[in-house]
Amino acid sequence: MKALQDQLVIYNSLKGQKEPFIPRTSGKVGMYVCGPTLYSEPHMGNMRTFINFDLIYRYLLHLGFDVKYVRNITDAGHITNSAGQEVDSIGAAAKAEQLQSLEVVYKYAVKFQELQRIYNLLPPSIEPTATQHIQEQIEIIEQIIANGYAYQVNGSVYFDTRRYMQDYHYGILSGRKVDELENETRNLNAQDEKRFFADFALWKKANPADMQIWRSPWGNGNPGWHIECTAMSTKYLGKEFDIHGGGMDLKFPHHEDEIAQSCGSFGCNPARYWMHANMLNVNGQKMSKSFGNYFLPKQILDGTTGLFDKAYSANVVRFFMMQAHYRSNLDFTQEALNAAEKGYSRLVEGIKTVQNLPASTSSFDVDSLIGSFYGAMNDDFNAPILVAQLFDAVRQINLIKDGKAHISADDQKKLQEAMEVFVYDILGLSPESPNTENRLTPVMDLVLELRQQARTNKDWTTSDQIRDGLAKAGIIVKDQKDGATWS
RNA sequence: GGUCUCAUGGCCGAGCGGUUAGGCACCGGUCUGCAAAACCGUCUACAGCGGUUCGAAUCCGCUUGAGACCUCCA
Structure with missing residues (x-):
């Protein structure tokens, strides 16, 4: 298997080309994949990404790699919308459903587990959650501040992109150029606290309406969206590991910011290989909640x-x-x-x-x-x-x-x-089970035997009557060389 | 508006300079009492216009069309 391991080539988004896969430690692979935000049931498009990384995980295992596969669950909902305002998607869902935040998360976590079983996904080595790693997130933010790449304003902490750009390449993954970004960004309002438009929140001061609030050196608040992945990947895989994956839509800003956070705190890009799975389309357009063109994995x-x-x-x-x-x-x-x-x-x-x-x-x-x-x-x-x-x-x-x-x-x-x-x-497939009622089997055996007798006697009327009658009941008879089968 | 990606036969999709990818549908055949199923075979397409090359779906340019990201997103 070692010989086959050496032949593996992976497309690295960081370089924009295929490269031989050389793990940091021979025979071992550390892989982190951005998992779902559980404010609703994952739709089919979300599942595609997880199914694809399951394929990758399975093949790495088959090649004999000792794989540690970490896929997080986002259960702290603070994210920033286009206007630069905080939106607590999980809290919003909780209010809509009159549930507490963690109740919402748990509800959908259970559904997600069920989907993983149905779609035959191997369980990752660990599925850590953001809320269980607040302390680790705070520690990394403190390190970034100590290194001079972040500043605090009014109980919030922002990543100092301009300062960072003096030492590192912001845009190394996404290829974006910050000077161009500024003019291109559509909404430049509501960013009073930020020194620079491209800065992003590491910690946000609590809003009285928030359902989840944590203590921090900067006061009560919530972690920024990107920091959880840095905290959890570091904790379980180390500051540097082999593969970081996720959906194509996370490339910017999420993964770009993860790289900035890791460089800003530890001085290194967390992953040598960045892998991005592409989107599932419906009518040529990306399936997404906001477009409303999505359906759930169970619906299909x-x-x-x-x-x-x-x-x-x-x-x-x-x-x-x-x-x-x-x-x-x-x-x-x-x-x-x-x-x-x-x-x-x-x-x-x-x-x-x-x-x-x-x-x-x-x-x-x-x-x-x-x-x-x-x-x-x-x-x-x-x-x-x-x-x-x-x-x-x-x-x-x-x-x-x-x-x-x-x-x-x-x-x-x-x-x-x-x-x-x-x-x-x-490929993670399984033989299709006939999924028929056991009680039906002897009945069908009898029916088909009677039909075979009719056929032997060239009583086509009776034999066709049986066949057509079964067809009406949704049972298709298939005549094969060595007898008839049904489904 | 900016950045980037993509355009393959009826449909879905591989393809990374030189061999019919593959699946499904269609069509032909085998099998069958008939049909269905199953199996075998056929079907040679690369948005348009130029260019590079002995040779281009594959590289370059332009045109047209679609999508992604720039804002939560797998």
Whole structure:
């Protein structure tokens, strides 16, 4: 596995190019991914990011890396809106639902856990929350102040971007140039406390209406939005670690500011590799709460999104996402989902078929095919290429079944194992369960047996009557060479 | 308004200078009492206009269109 580890190439947003992945400590990976803000149930677009990083996590594990995967939960809601005013999204949701802030967070944390199970996400090594790390955040802010990169005003603390720019490169990740930013920023009002428009809050003085307030050396208040990630990544992974991930929309300002905070306090960029997952689109536009074009992960399972006329399983949704690269936009459409549903079923059937192939001598290069699986994933986790290679394997498997190709017993075993590993362990899919009632099974066995008798007697009227009647009940009979099946 | 990204066959999507990616749909075939299902095969597209090159979807320029970020966002 070490040889395969050495072949892994990752696209580093910090450099804007693919680079060989060299962990700080050989064989070990520290990975931090920005998790959800739990003021509402995560929508499908949010889930795409987590599913993509789950894929990355799974593949790193498969390569034998000892991975420490930290994904935070934002449960302190202070953020700044366009007018420079503080908005407590969690507090607002709490008021709307007449709940206390942590009650809101807990409610959605439970839902998020459930979604992770449904969509087959491996649990991270740890999911720390912002409110449990207020002290750590305060300590880092103190360090930034001590280093001269922050100042306090009226019980609030701001990051001193101009001072920082004398020593470091603000914009190293996002490519933004602060001098240009100033003229381009649309709203320049309500920033009286800041010395400079690009300064951002590290600590905000409490507002009497706030539902969550903490003590600090600067008085009662709330941590700024960006500092929690710096505090938690540092605590669990150290001042420098390997991979920092998150959605593309967090690149600026959130991740840029994280880098500034780490440099401002510890003098180093926290992560060597920055990875950004792209957005999920609906009708060509980013799915988001504010656009209102979002739906919930459970709605697609229930068929209640209002966008599609049927339901899709979590496996199909996940497989659909695996057919697009994590750095690409992905359009959610019914036709594409239907394609994924059929394609996935074909893939799973192929894996079942490979288990019972006649042994012979191989008519194609199985090692090379399996090597292409690794080649795809080692190239910046290119799951769509992997899927294409898997379908190549399925085609070969079906040809063998039809006697048009051959495989040796050894190769059969290798191929079966590789396909199961890549589809189930790495892509994180699972065989679709028929999900039928146990009581129905013997009944259907009986019905199909009766129909088979009718067919044997060439009583097509009766046999078709049974088939059509079942179809009306939503049960499709499939006549196969060795008997009929139903679904 | 600024910065950046993207435009691939009916749909979704790989692709990073030279080989038909792949899935679905369509069409043809195998199988079948018929149908469905399943399987096999076919379908050679790269927004437009120029340029570089022996060779461009792939590099450069312009035009058109779409999106992201600049404000909470995965």
